[in-house]
């Protein structure tokens with residue numbers, strides 16, 4: 512960590528202009544630590560600690576930003592707005608958020624089970640069970656869903672689709688050839704809600720072209736069960752234009768959900784080409800909505816040459832969680848860099864800001880931009896973001912009757928954060944946000960199972976666990 516400079520005769524160094532790539536930690540240590548402490552604990556010039564649960568609330572974002580920009584009247588807090596650009600000021604807010612998150616984690620720890628292995632959350636007690644153990648054959652499992660007879664389907668990112676039945680994994684032959692390219696591979700799987708009558712199963716994967724470039728593709732097909740299990744009858748539901756295939760290993764998305772009104776929604780990340788997320792004419796960084804057979808609904812927002820007809824919303828970075836709640840609201844979770852992992856309510860035709868209006872600083876601790884609207888462009892703000900970034904992945908809705916006191920709540924996982932969070936939304940606002948679990952492994956997918964248990968697909972260990980209600 513950069514050292515705090517010695518205080519001058521006047522006590523506080525005058526803010527100085529900085530060169531281009533200065534870290535926010537450096538700026539904080541040079542200018543703020545005198546009063547707010549090296550870690551936000553306060554003490555200088557009568558400043559109080561910033562490390563409280565109350566001040567960690569994201570409702571304070573704008574207040575913090577304004578305090579740093581304009582100063583605090585009648586208090587020792589100087590104004591920095593004339594000296595530094597807004598992105599630096601926002602970067603300092605993120606820095607304070609990270610200091611707070613670290614301090615609060617150290618103080619309150621992670622959810623822990625009692626002596627009987629029972630976790631006590633706000634509305635439910637639950638236990639953890641292992642369903643598919645590490646070593647049974649899963650390899651970076653990515654997504655999970657069920658057939659009506661209880662068979663569990665699991666994609667593995669390196670390319671294998673497996674069926675879990677009676678304690679064993681069986682491979683499926685004939686699945687589409689995906690390319691393992693960074694975060695790409697075999698991705699989401701979703702069983703059609705009317706599977707019993709139509710047999711369709713939808714999958715997303717990184718499709719290679721002849722040159723080894725790749726893009727997310729959505730297909731559907733059917734499983735034929737015999738001595739072997741075969742993937743057959745494949746149809747393309749969405750294929751991006753050929754010129755969008757690239758060799759980046761970043762940000763494929765992808766999740767597929769049914770809305771119960773004969774549409775599917777699915778997500779594709781910006782594939783490392785962040786500026787394309789702002790262009791509705793490109794498939795990068797979008798959430799899409801199509802009819803179940805891949806045709807375009809007549810009420811999609813970018814028809815008539817305004818963009819790709821399948822696009823529903825834009826300005827996304829890498830949405831790896833997508834869910835529709837019991838009231839029909841569409842939500843995504845998506846990865847930002849530091850401080851910018853988001854939980855969004857998805858609206859028709861809306862712009863979610865990446866990379867123009869964002870909450871992140873970059874991975875190297877350098878400011879990027881700031882979150883608020885400007886230039887007359889309206890951006891949708893997230894309902895919630897994770898601090899620190901948890902690499903959010905997987906999103907599910909509790910359907911009940913099991914875990915009935917969470918009915919309608921969203922469950923979001925995190926890879927780097929190794930966390931499972933419960934989120935309750937009312938009237939377009941988050942009214943409850945609770946971390947249920949933390950530290951059990953990287954959470955790749957979350958699902959509410961047909962048995963009413965909450966399933967977690969973990970990477971490292973590569974296993975499937977579930978939460979079951981406990982007394």
Ligand code: HEC
Nearest residue numbers: 523542543546556557558559575578579583586587588603
């Ligand atoms: C000379 C002392 C001093 C310096 C230097 C200073 N602050 Fe402050 N700051 C204060 C005081 C005093 C307050 C009023 C709230 C309090 O009592 O802590 C305050 C308030 C704030 C708040 C609002 C907190 C709230 O409760 O809403 C933020 C955010 C903040 N400072 C960030 C910074 C940052 C970032 C820097 C460096 C760029 C900085 N401050 C530099 C003294 C200082």
